[in-house]
Amino acid sequence: MSTSNIGIAIAAPSGRPLDIDLYNQGLQRLQQQGYRVHNYYDDDKNFQRFGGTDEWRLAQLNAAAADPDVQVVIALRGSYGMSRLLPMIDFQKMADSGKLFVGYSDFTAFQMPLYKQTGRVSFGGPMMCDDFIRPEPVAYTLDQFWNCLRGPVHTVRGAVAEGGVDNPVLEVSGKLWGGNLAMMVSLLGTPYFQALEQGICFIEDIGEHPYRIERMLLQLFYAGALDGQKALVLGDFSGYKLNPSDNGYDFAAMLAYLRQRLPMPVLTGLPFGHIKERATLPYGGMAHLVSGPRDFELTVSDYPTL
Secondary structure, X not given: OOHHXXXXXXXXXXXXXXXXXXXXXXXXXXXXXXXXXXXXXXXXXXXXXXXXXXXXXXXXXXXXXXXXOOOEEEEOOOOOOHHHHHHHOOHHHHHHOOOEEEEOHHHHHHHHHHHHXXXXXXXXXXXXXXXXXXXXXXXXXXXXXXXXXXXXXXXXEEEOOOOOOOOOOEEEEEEEEEEEHHHXXXXXXXXXXXXXXXXXXXXXXXXXXXXXXXXXXXXXHHOOOOOOOOEEEEOOOOOOOOOXXXXXXXXXXXXXXXXXXXXOOEEEOOOOOOOOOOOOEEEOOEEEEXXXXXXXXXXXXXXXXX
């Protein structure tokens, strides 16, 4: 499918753009690349920290899903706001639209109930801000995105960071699910949470201290959300600062404890999270994971494509 046949809708179900000029430049760049861009965000309708009132943000999402000229709906950005909309979203209508919904971070709160209620696969991937507004686009992120959406099979390779502890050696298959750890925990115990049975779970977060990462994972574990998982794959967890009270407790110490405590293999090195070079991951696709001590390959199939 050529770019001229791809309609992209931008909606802001969560936060607003921090720089409207860069946002508009990003829209123009997509148009210059041949995509048909449908912008449902209106900067004059911002409300507090959000991309509009709850009603207006929901209206953006509904309009994007209903647009017959659109194949891909990309979230403007994350931040916060999706949680407010959950009782008002008609997820069956979202699934029936046939659109490919894309985002990460706060967008996790859309992806999980979408799959739970309808079985529709969505995509953990780039958002308008800031993946499509960078002065110098990141080739890996955009190549991953378009290659994934074109399908029918998508591959992501990861590697243990220099100085990191080896990953376990394994080969497993299961449904791929997960996303932003804080958002997953925020849905736990609500009608919108679902762990995929015998799945491969991926997680990421930004600015969360290692003890909070451990605490949230233990909460998922104690609640039974990680029962029977084939593997837990950690993405990027940057943006935190250790302090003297940690006394040697750092990410490596937290990882060592989790590998002793959790009943599934725990891998590191997934290029996913609040980073420039980000993989695209089909939430709910069938994944095959092959890992060696220093690197791994995640192959995903059985998901909707362009």
